[in-house]
Amino acid sequence: MKNSKGIIYTIIGLVVIIGIVFGIHSFTGNASTAKNATITIGSQGSDYDIWNHIADSKQAKKLGLKIKVKQITDGVQLNNATAQGSVDVNAFQSYSYLQAFNQQHKKNQLVALGTTYLEPLxxxxxxxxxxxxxxxxxxxxxxxxxxxxxxxxxxxxxxxxxxxxxxxxxxxxxxxxxxxxxxxxxxxxxxxxxxxxxxxxxxxxxxxxxxxxxxxxxxxxxxxxxKIDVSTRSNINILATAKKNKNNANYKKLVKLYHNATIQKYIKDKYDGTKVEVQKPLSYLK
Known part of the structure; x- marks a missing residue:
């Protein structure tokens, strides 16, 4: 009887230990997955090409960012996809376009994460x-x-x-x-x-x-x-995300990544200077 009880206690102890070990592994695995989750960026046109280049860059890897780029050619559809979560961040629109979208889509509100460039109309x-x-x-x-x-x-x-x-x-x-x-x-x-x-x-x-x-x-x-001056500041392009994600630290890293000197040299050379870098605080747009 004593031996039976001992065996039972031993089995219980092993189950508890295994549970703790697997629990820790599961917790750390989930934390790691969350930290290194792939960010889906929606874009179109030349911005789509730029973000494909950025996604494969050494600079993205150094920041620990895994990026997948998705092309949606209709701006309203792209913004709706961002608001609804099938796209995490989008890169295609000016701040004035974002404002117009928000005025017309009260249930799908977006926010700017940071400025990128101004392309003169x-x-x-x-x-x-x-x-x-x-x-x-x-x-x-x-x-x-x-x-x-x-x-x-x-x-x-x-x-x-x-x-x-x-x-x-x-x-x-x-x-x-x-x-x-x-x-x-x-x-x-x-x-x-x-x-x-x-x-x-x-x-x-x-x-x-x-x-x-x-x-x-x-x-x-x-x-x-x-002309590039204060009067055209609402036409500056931005990175945008759903309002609930405005404080996402990894999404904000995308702004820093875009303004990396090596990335900017690539953009300037490829597009002959027509995407003029604008690195300003969001307050500048308002």
Missing amino acids: GIYSDKYKKISQIPNGATIAIANNPANTARGLLLLQSAGLIKLKKNFPALGNTNDIVSNPKHLKFKEIDDTTGPRVVHDLDAVLISNTVALEGHLNVLKDSIFHE
């Missing part, structure tokens, strides 16, 4: 070499999404072609034009088609990401483009 034309040559009644193509529509109209105002009402809103449109001396006509287009329609219209506003895909350089090929 440009006015392109196959018919005219100067803004002053654009004639009365000319047709100009602008983007059909709210944030880029407003940005384009502000650029046309800077070029002296139109005048907008005071306190022009983030989602402003052609109804907010108070002066149009050349009686310009505006054609709203999917902004990804800009390089294809520039031959058919008098002028087209094209974002630099799209321009690059069409083998255009905003600094060389546009007849007018945004």
